Amino acid sequence: MTSPTVQRSPFGRTRRGEPVERWELRLPSGASAAVLTRGATLQQVRVPDAAGEIGDVVVALPDVAAYEAADGYPGASVGRVANRLAGGRFTLDGTRYDVPTNDGPNALHGGVEGFDQRVWTAEETEVDGVPAVRFSLTSPDGDMGFPGTLEVSCTYSLRQDGDAVTLRLDHHATTDAPTPVNLTNHAYFALDGAGSVEDHVAQVAATRYLPVDANLIPTGELAPTAGTPFDFSSPTRIGEHLRDADEQLLRAGGYDHCLVLDEPGSFREVASVRGPRSGRTVRVRTDLPGLQFYSGNFLTGAWRTLEGRPVRQGDALCLETQLLPDAVNQPALAELGDPVLRPGAEFATTTEYVFSA
Numbered sequence: 308m309t310s311p312t313v314q315r316s317p318f319g320r321t322r323r324g325e326p327v328e329r330w331e332l333r334l335p336s337g338a339s340a341a342v343l344t345r346g347a348t349l350q351q352v353r354v355p356d357a358a359g360e361i362g363d364v365v366v367a368l369p370d371v372a373a374y375e376a377a378d379g380y381p382g383a384s385v386g387r388v389a390n391r392l393a394g395g396r397f398t399l400d401g402t403r404y405d406v407p408t409n410d411g412p413n414a415l416h417g418g419v420e421g422f423d424q425r426v427w428t429a430e431e432t433e434v435d436g437v438p439a440v441r442f443s444l445t446s447p448d449g450d451m452g453f454p455g456t457l458e459v460s461c462t463y464s465l466r467q468d469g470d471a472v473t474l475r476l477d478h479h480a481t482t483d484a485p486t487p488v489n490l491t492n493h494a495y496f497a498l499d500g501a502g503s504v505e506d507h508v509a510q511v512a513a514t515r516y517l518p519v520d521a522n523l524i525p526t527g528e529l530a531p532t533a534g535t536p537f538d539f540s541s542p543t544r545i546g547e548h549l550r551d552a553d554e555q556l557l558r559a560g561g562y563d564h565c566l567v568l569d570e571p572g573s574f575r576e577v578a579s580v581r582g583p584r585s586g587r588t589v590r591v592r593t594d595l596p597g598l599q600f601y602s603g604n605f606l607t608g609a610w611r612t613l614e615g616r617p618v619r620q621g622d623a624l625c626l627e628t629q630l631l632p633d634a635v636n637q638p639a640l641a642e643l644g645d646p647v648l649r650p651g652a653e654f655a656t657t658t659e660y661v662f663s664a
Contacts, residue, residue, distance in 0.1 A: 311339075311465045313431050313438050318343055319371040325426045327371050330440045332465040337361045338472045338662075340465045345371060346423040347384035347442035347461045349494045351613075354472045354662040357586025364587060364662065366495040366623050367613050375424075377610055380493040383423030384461045384478075385416035387446055387453050388646070389491040390565070390599060390632035392418075393524040397635045399454070399485055399647065406452040411522055416493070418451035422459070423493070432462065434475060439464035448484065455484030457648075461492070471663040480654040487635040488648040490656070495603065495623035496589060498582025503621045504603065505546030511539040511578040511598060513566035517631065517640075518555055527637050529567055537564060542581075545602060545624065560604035561621070565632050571596040571643050574657060578626060585664070591626055592659040596643040599627035628658045 311332040318329040329350065333339040338361060341351040351367040366381055368374050374381065388406075395406045395414035406414035416423065427442040439462050446457040459480040466473050478490040497504060516537040517525040532538040536548035536556055549561055556562070568577045578591040578598060591598070602624050608617040634640040635647065648654050 310437050313440060321345060321371055322375055327426060328429060330429055334465060334467050336467060340474050342440060342463050344427050344429050345374060347427045349382040349492055352474060355664055357664045362500045364496060364498050366497060366618055368610060369613050380416055380423050382494045385493050386422040386490045387417050387457060388487050389416055389489045389629050391415050391524055393633050393636050397487060404452050404454060413522060434462060434464040437464050437466050453486050455482040455486040457482050457486060471661050474660045476658045478656050480648060482648050483650055485647055485649045487646045488654045489630045489646050491627045491629040493625060493627060495625055497623040498587040499584040501616060504624045505549060505621055506583050507545050508542045508581045509539050509545055510542045511566050512569045514569055515567040517565040519558060521558060523559060525633055527639055562600050562602040563604060565597045565599050568596055568598055587662060587664045590661040593628040595628045595656055597629050597631045599629060601625035
């Protein structure tokens with residue numbers, strides 16, 4: 308196992324004048340991962356393809372202004388509650404709370420100003436003896452309507468394991484009052500570097516998924532994936548069923564659904580995606596019960612990559628490990644992972660993205 312070096316550099320300022328830093332973890336092989344303090348955003352991951360050529364595998368935008376202008380949370384750490392919160396409200400211990408809506412009638416990824424728009428503090432640390440960078444944020448009581456002061460961190464580490472490069476994310480949070488918490492990273496993967504991901508081949512250990520209503524809120528049903536376009540139990544082209552006349556795909560304009568992962572509660576490999584042109588594969592390991600599988604349906608071409616290339620519909624996909632969406636409003640979904648964090652307890656999860664070619 309080879310350890311990375313850590314490099315810190317300025318990355319500009321937000322429209323409010325806040326300085327933003329870029330922290331890069333770089334391996335001797337040349338593989339690297341870069342994270343911005345704005346949004347604890349995974350800005351860039353560079354790993355080799357089958358020919359040994361190193362290139363980007365996540366959508367990387369060039370500057371702070373591009374991230375501020377971008378809808379869709381590219382690379383961001385989102386919260387306090389990832390995914391959609393039905394009606395922008397929830398009731399906890401008999402008290403109703405309202406979160407500003409930003410996705411039709413819903414609050415998406417924490418509301419109008421979620422963690423993706425905050426400037427986090429960063430410091431060098433270690434994870435299992437490997438150099439890492441910890442990004443930290445304090446979300447005060449009442450922030451976006453949520454109760455309790457939340458202390459949250461996301462720690463990124465990068466290591467070489469033989470021919471594979473492993474990017475590890477450790478999310479952690481504590482609170483001084485009961486509050487819902489669901490943290491994830493919103494990176495957009497494009498393993499071939501450019502072009503549609505419809506030919507990417509995915510496999511996911513999920514025998515159930517969450518159907519959604521017209522507002523993309525889970526209906527509460529844990530439906531079997533077998534016999535549906537959501538069955539990725541064997542390697543399947545993402546585009547294989549993308550245009551099927553399936554009510555769920557039509558509602559979301561493609562895949563934007565939570566796959567309920569098998570073997571909940573254990574840290575295990577849950578998914579893999581392979582880019583056919585580059586030969587790159589990413590394998591996903593997590594201890595979380597859900598994987599929001601999103602096929603980039605709402606990408607419009609407004610984003611421009613570091614090379615100036617527009618990112619259009621279907622040019623990237625998200626593999627967001629998380630607690631099940633809207634679980635604070637749906638007790639049956641909360642049974643697979645409690646979304647309410649209470650004083651004295653810790654929210655602590657680990658997800659790894661393992662790249663190979």
